[in-house]
Amino acid sequence: MRAVIDGPGWAVRGPGRTAADRPPDVGRALAGEAGRLAPGVTAATPLLRPYALYAALAAHAGRAGLDAAASRRLARRAEAIMLAVSLLHDDGAAPGAALVEPWLGDDLDVAGAAGAALPGWDAYAWPSAVLGTIAFRDGALRPGRHTCPPSVRALFAPLIEAAAEDRLGWERLDALRAVAPGSAEAPEASWLSGVFTAVRAGRHDPAEWTPEDLRRRGTLRVLARAAALHGDPSASWDDVTASAVAFGGQAATDPVLAALPETLGWRGVLLRAHSVRAWQRIWAESREAPDALPDALPAVGTRAFLNDLPPTTRGGHPSPIERIVLAGGDDALTHFGLLLIGGRRAGELDGAARAAFVGPPTEILNPVWVALRTEEHLDRPVRDLAVRLQADLAGQARRERLDARPPAAGGTGLAALASLGARLGLLTPGASVTPLGSTLLGVDA
Numbered sequence: 001m002r003a004v005i006d007g008p009g010w011a012v013r014g015p016g017r018t019a020a021d022r023p024p025d026v027g028r029a030l031a032g033e034a035g036r037l038a039p040g041v042t043a044a045t046p047l048l049r050p051y052a053l054y055a056a057l058a059a060h061a062g063r064a065g066l067d068a069a070a071s072r073r074l075a076r077r078a079e080a081i082m083l084a085v086s087l088l089h090d091d092g093a094a095p096g097a098a099l100v101e102p103w104l105g106d107d108l109d110v111a112g113a114a115g116a117a118l119p120g121w122d123a124y125a126w127p128s129a130v131l132g133t134i135a136f137r138d139g140a141l142r143p144g145r146h147t148c149p150p151s152v153r154a155l156f157a158p159l160i161e162a163a164a165e166d167r168l169g170w171e172r173l174d175a176l177r178a179v180a181p182g183s184a185e186a187p188e189a190s191w192l193s194g195v196f197t198a199v200r201a202g203r204h205d206p207a208e209w210t211p212e213d214l215r216r217r218g219t220l221r222v223l224a225r226a227a228a229l230h231g232d233p234s235a236s237w238d239d240v241t242a243s244a245v246a247f248g249g250q251a252a253t254d255p256v257l258a259a260l261p262e263t264l265g266w267r268g269v270l271l272r273a274h275s276v277r278a279w280q281r282i283w284a285e286s287r288e289a290p291d292a293l294p295d296a297l298p299a300v301g302t303r304a305f306l307n308d309l310p311p312t313t314r315g316g317h318p319s320p321i322e323r324i325v326l327a328g329g330d331d332a333l334t335h336f337g338l339l340l341i342g343g344r345r346a347g348e349l350d351g352a353a354r355a356a357f358v359g360p361p362t363e364i365l366n367p368v369w370v371a372l373r374t375e376e377h378l379d380r381p382v383r384d385l386a387v388r389l390q391a392d393l394a395g396q397a398r399r400e401r402l403d404a405r406p407p408a409a410g411g412t413g414l415a416a417l418a419s420l421g422a423r424l425g426l427l428t429p430g431a432s433v434t435p436l437g438s439t440l441l442g443v444d445a
Helices: 028-037 049-064 068-089 097-103 110-115 121-131 150-162 170-175 188-197 211-230 237-245 262-288 292-296 302-307 321-326 332-346 351-358 367-376 382-399 414-423 435-441
Strands: 107-109 134-137 140-143 167-169
Touching: 028 211, 028 262, 049 068, 049 121, 049 134, 049 140, 049 150, 049 188, 068 097, 068 107, 068 110, 068 121, 068 140, 068 150, 068 170, 097 107, 097 110, 107 110, 110 167, 121 134, 150 188, 167 170, 188 211, 188 414, 188 435, 211 237, 211 262, 211 414, 211 435, 237 262, 237 414, 262 292, 262 332, 262 351, 262 367, 262 382, 292 332, 292 382, 302 332, 302 382, 321 332, 332 351, 332 367, 332 382, 351 367, 367 382
Parallel strands: none
Antiparallel strands: 107 167, 134 140
């Protein structure tokens, strides 16, 4: 798997970490553009069941007239119970399931678990609102524009009833096994497959859907078409998609990909992911040994170093230089080269691909920033450029220490979207398209 960035683990504080150790938030622009192209899906939302849970909770909250505080209490308790059921019945498939263990003894302390800081499923609330399966009214949960079907409400009715209890015994938890994410019972799949693919009554009519719905459908079509062209069970979804849209000319020549406005956006996102990962790796290694990167570079000028890098384009399209460079290693020196490649690509890409690749013009440490720093050092030793970029990275980290926002995950979210696609019956874990996926997404050419 080549430089897949699909979660915030590199930026999460662990025991003993201080504010001075917090890395700069180099992934926010990448996550933002990925979120724009796949609204309602993030790297932290790979499961289908939480979307269904929130839809059922919103339907109940609307009928019961729950206010914001009561909605939040219900959601937290339902999340805690769901995590416990996942831990007991499907080996903790739900992210964060292990965190309920302290609240499991002779029974589940629902009130205690709900009051704890349990990360994971709460991440589905806003994506569900973007998807349109729930809405917020003055902070209270309410049904969205896509009505939760009776079968889904019936599935979660026992869970919602149980959420009123402060403690649940093991027999009660065992009776809720049907709501576990890994359960074979998935009445939400047929409903949500239409929502995710913007298909109603078996057909897609663009006039019936929002721009966000159309972008999400477009991204699913990109993913499915990439699987049809380059499906490989041993490759990551980032790699499969990059083979179709980031590198080579299929983005322009394939009849499906060429017609999708999302294709070139994903070209930019997937190429930018290499720069994000490069900054992350350089930060991690420079914290351990600040001089390691400059000392590892050859005693040559920046211009000569750049001239030794492989060509970044072939036939007017990006060549897979990042894959070539990563094949030689995964250390800070390798990722320094990837940063400079990103700076070069900033001057080669255009249109939607460039916009997605460089991000906001005010963003510090984006590929344009790297290109400008590189130009300043063309006639100086490449080691000086490395020192300058490390200093820029450290300076940005210092500026962000008082920022209350958590760092962005920095991932493309494609793995999560593919996981959802598999649960919806559109894709397979082996990176191929199902007959249902071909029909709903129209990716046969």
